[in-house]
Amino acid sequence: MKLSSCWRKVCTCGEYSKSMGGLLVRHKLGVCQIRATLAVTWAPQRCANPIQASCGVDTKFLSGILWTMIAHLMRIARLRHGSNAKFRRALLLWAVFGFSSMAATADSIKILTEEFPPYNFTESGKITGFSTEVVEAVLKEIKVQGDFQSMPWARAYELVQNTGSTLIYSIGRSKERERLFKWVGVIAPADYYLFSLQGKNLKFDQLDQAKKYQIGTVNEDVGEQFLVSKGFIKGKNLQSSVKYSFNYEKLKLGRVDLWVIGELTAYYLARQAGDDPAKVLVKAHRISGLGSDGYYMAFGINTPDALVERFRVGLETIKKNGTFDSLKRKWL
Known part of the structure; x- marks a missing residue:
């Protein structure tokens, strides 16, 4: 046996x-x-x-x-x-x-994410946010305990790929990532833009027009990976950080010209810094094809299919019974 x-x-x-x-x-x-x-x-x-x-x-x-x-x-x-x-x-x-x-048969799994408000962030020592509460609702529905950990994105991204039965959430789905994960489903909306500051007069019809400017990114974030796939180069026109808030500071200080990020997170971080997003930020270019279907929860490729399917069923259930819509109204 x-x-x-x-x-x-x-x-x-x-x-x-x-x-x-x-x-x-x-x-x-x-x-x-x-x-x-x-x-x-x-x-x-x-x-x-x-x-x-x-x-x-x-x-x-x-x-x-x-x-x-x-x-x-x-x-x-x-x-x-x-x-x-x-x-x-x-x-x-x-x-x-x-x-x-x-x-993986046990009713407890490791769950990884990053500081990415309002989807997931640490407040008073507890990881919270819209995406976090969606994941918690799924866990409750399928009666599984979760050990949540927040860490720099590049580290979480690498760990989940090399560890079986570990969940990562608020992850963008892209062609480059498709075969690296087992995708559970969409847990939050996402719209990506290149943001600039008011008064800079930066507007682009084509993404390639942004290549002559410095763009703030987060290491191994889906926005950075997408731009790299389009011919942008880290260290040349992409300036990589480990936290999204660092890039907002760089933008205001003039260290970068543009900031690639989801709309809700950009506005949230601006408000957290005491600014009015409408008076500070300008959408220089909407990045079509990136994050248009939303953020996901996903498992590493070595995870048993039965566990992934268990989470899919749980996510579908909370979307059907009204729990997901209730959380959306609360956070977004």
Whole structure:
């Protein structure tokens, strides 16, 4: 029996035994004791104290066991294959991807985003915003817990691509990104523009006309990626930052001539800085083909299809029952 199959068949807490290489791990949970080792055999027994997780096993304990397994497998590999580094790397990759699929059955996932108001931002130590509340509504609908983390976009963008069963949200969908993610659905509207300051008299009929100006972007943001795909160059006419608010400051200080960003975020950041957007910002050019269908939530490509579909159904449900429209009226 495959190890992953063993774990997926656990649905109530009990006493479990697994054996491989002689390693034994014990964990006490209420009146239950789980015995786990590295495993080809198992023996579930009834227990009166079920654990609240989709696979029936405490997820923190499960994570500890999985990494213990990986360490033990690597030790075996060193003993049997000596300095064969390629074999050990291959074994580690197999273990990580295999075990991440097992963990995806649990009712808790990691959720990544960035500071991108009013869609997602940190206030009083809590991540909030329109997109955040949409994701929270989906989690509630499908009865899944989420561990939200906000970080620079480039880091979140890379992490979700290299980690199974991790969600990223308020992500723009583009041709360049299409095959890098498993897309759940649209969670927020988006309209992208090149903004300039009042009095600069910058208006463009064609995007190429903006190439002789300095444009503020965010590293690996969909706006930056789109402009790069159209022949703009980072470090030449694209000045990359890690935060959207930095670009508004650069625009006002004259360090950049234009700012590529979604309309709602541009207006929000201007108000946060104490400015009236209508008196400060000018739409120099609407970027057609970018963000026209909105911002998405998406998973990395290594995520099980069943988990992605579970989120799709949850998103469709909150759009049908009025929850999504209610959040739109609240935030937008």
